[in-house]
Amino acid sequence: MLKSVLIKDYMATNLSTFTPDLPISEAIKFLNTHKISGAPVVDGRGNLVGMLSEKDCLQVALQSTYYEDWVGGEVSEYMTANVETVPDTSSIVDLADRFLKTPYKRYPVINEEGDLVGQISRSDVLRALDILW
Numbered sequence: 001m002l003k004s005v006l007i008k009d010y011m012a013t014n015l016s017t018f019t020p021d022l023p024i025s026e027a028i029k030f031l032n033t034h035k036i037s038g039a040p041v042v043d044g045r046g047n048l049v050g051m052l053s054e055k056d057c058l059q060v061a062l063q064s065t066y067y068e069d070w071v072g073g074e075v076s077e078y079m080t081a082n083v084e085t086v087p088d089t090s091s092i093v094d095l096a097d098r099f100l101k102t103p104y105k106r107y108p109v110i111n112e113e114g115d116l117v118g119q120i121s122r123s124d125v126l127r128a129l130d131i132l133w
Contacts, residue, residue, distance in 0.1 A: 007095055008088035010128040011109045011118035017042045018052055020076035027075050028057050040108050040116060041079045048108055048116045050079035085110045088117055092128045099125060 018041045038053035056078045063071040086107045109118040
């Protein structure tokens with residue numbers, strides 16, 4: 001029964017997203033203000049072009065410390081461009097296994113057409129499994 005529980009039933013659909021040309025300082029402030037650890041980066045048509053995580057933002061902090069001045073730049077300079085995604089029809093159990101084998105804390109979720117339809121995190125999977133037990 002657990003194998004048949006799908007990602008789309010537990011993913012977050014009300015996503016905060018960034019654009020590639022957003023100043024990195026604004027993205028960092030947004031992550032801190034909203035207490036989220038990352039967000040998808042989408043182009044003007046809503047196509048997924050990357051992910052920006054706290055880890056990506058740490059690069060800005062380290063460079064700024066090194067140069068003793070704010071480095072700045074745009075989200076596109078720091079985001080992870082080659083993003084692994086998961087289909088919304090995949091099993092929560094399969095995703096739990098995938099999380100164990102990768103360093104990722106979240107995945108963007110796509111539908112059959114390849115559109116970004118949500119995001120799922122480790123905590124979403126734990127919540128799903130907790131409800132199902």
